[in-house]
Amino acid sequence: MTERRDDAVRRLVDSVDASAIDALTCALIAEPSVNPGGTEASAVAVLADACRAAGFDVDVDDAAPGRPNLVATAHVGGDGPGLMLLGHSDVVPAGPGWTGDPFVPRRDGDLIIGRGASDMKGGIASAVAAMTALTRAAEFGLELSGPVRLVVTVDEEEHGSGVRRLVASGRRDPYVGCIVAEPTRMDVVRGCRGASYFDIEITGRAAHSGRPTDGVSAIDAAARVIDVIRADQARLAADPDPLLGFGTWNVGTIEGGQGISVVAPSCSLGVDRRLMPGEDVEQIGRDLSDAIRAAGVESDGVTVTVTPTMFLPGFATDADHPIVAAAADAGGGTIGGWTAACDGGFISTALGVPTVVMGPGDINTQAHQPDESVGLSELVSAAQAYVRAAVTLLS
Numbered sequence: 433m434t435e436r437r438d439d440a441v442r443r444l445v446d447s448v449d450a451s452a453i454d455a456l457t458c459a460l461i462a463e464p465s466v467n468p469g470g471t472e473a474s475a476v477a478v479l480a481d482a483c484r485a486a487g488f489d490v491d492v493d494d495a496a497p498g499r500p501n502l503v504a505t506a507h508v509g510g511d512g513p514g515l516m517l518l519g520h521s522d523v524v525p526a527g528p529g530w531t532g533d534p535f536v537p538r539r540d541g542d543l544i545i546g547r548g549a550s551d552m553k554g555g556i557a558s559a560v561a562a563m564t565a566l567t568r569a570a571e572f573g574l575e576l577s578g579p580v581r582l583v584v585t586v587d588e589e590e591h592g593s594g595v596r597r598l599v600a601s602g603r604r605d606p607y608v609g610c611i612v613a614e615p616t617r618m619d620v621v622r623g624c625r626g627a628s629y630f631d632i633e634i635t636g637r638a639a640h641s642g643r644p645t646d647g648v649s650a651i652d653a654a655a656r657v658i659d660v661i662r663a664d665q666a667r668l669a670a671d672p673d674p675l676l677g678f679g680t681w682n683v684g685t686i687e688g689g690q691g692i693s694v695v696a697p698s699c700s701l702g703v704d705r706r707l708m709p710g711e712d713v714e715q716i717g718r719d720l721s722d723a724i725r726a727a728g729v730e731s732d733g734v735t736v737t738v739t740p741t742m743f744l745p746g747f748a749t750d751a752d753h754p755i756v757a758a759a760a761d762a763g764g765g766t767i768g769g770w771t772a773a774c775d776g777g778f779i780s781t782a783l784g785v786p787t788v789v790m791g792p793g794d795i796n797t798q799a800h801q802p803d804e805s806v807g808l809s810e811l812v813s814a815a816q817a818y819v820r821a822a823v824t825l826l827s
Contacts, residue, residue: 446816450811460475487506495597496593501583509579513606574827576826623675625770635697661720755787793810
């Protein structure tokens with residue numbers, strides 16, 4: 433019986449259509465969906481058409497005008513809890529350094545080249561191909577207990593409005609787990625740090641630069657704020673987590689001053705803080721404000737306001753959870769953590785769905801790079817891994 437089942441799974445896995453993955457990946461790359469820009473609608477329309485052609489039920493819901501989330505359901509078995517495959521439709525701007533048009537997909541041997549190839553239109557195409565194969569599970573004598581559902585959000589690369597809309601919509605389909613198809617080289621990521629942004633506004637008092645003591649420089653105060661942030665970074669680094677390391681600060685932007693001959697009356701910092709699972713962004717903001725006051729920065733006419741503007745929670749799925757083992761067995765990769773953030777944080781923390789990240793491509797060497805690429809063979813292997821994981825989790 434076991435041998436017959438194993439043979440059925442192999443034949444189902446082998447039915448994954450490589451040409452369909454190639455075609456859908458290229459069609460999605462050709463729809464720019466650049467963020468910032470709010471231009472995901474055309475790529476989602478292409479994806480929706482492909483899902484309907486495969487026989488999936490497709491729901492489209494605007495997270496903002498012209499920015500649609502997509503939920504496509506493949507009814508591959510019974511009515512029990514399903515498996516979620518998660519992706520995002522937006523891509524980062526192309527930037528300089530490309531050797532061809534970033535939105536005209538091209539091939540170099542096995543590689544598909546174009547913006548979003550690895551992050552993450554190729555992964556989405558792999559998910560669609562896996563779901564298409566799974567609709568034929570019964571033909572191979574495989575009984576599955578629930579559906580497979582592809583969820584594709586907008587705005588993942590910026591502010592996460594798509595996944596926030598998904599969480600706020602009240603949709604609560606039951607799931608055995610979620611696999612995020614972000615580029616991990618098919619390693620299984622069972623935990624991710626989260627991300628948050630802070631705007632820090634500093635006000636001082638203008639004066640003529642010939643008598644700077646008549647004023648209070650907001651730029652000087654900003655330098656002291658940065659020293660406070662550095663000290664907190666050292667505190668965090670002293671107590672690393674074995675899976676995810678530690679939370680990090682990065683001062684990404686600074687803007688201030690009125691002119692060279694004027695004591696700066698204002699300065700602003702744009703700050704990134706990576707979050708460990710369970711950290712609260714509002715509390716981090718309050719703690720930073722308290723540390724700034726304790727350092728004496730807010731004195732002699734200086735005021736500092738710390739405002740969180742974005743957050744994406746971190747998460748960690750237990751190492752012994754079935755979805756971790758199923759994904760690792762299906763994809764053959766290592767199990768670990770990720771310093772990057774993704775929409776899976778909301779799926780895990782807000783929806784309570786056990787989540788891992790496993791997808792084709794490499795976030796460090798391919799995603800967000802000039803001539804971004806992914807191997808078609810990797811995409812096929814990913815689709816086959818999603819089939820194997822679904823069969824294990826839905827049996």
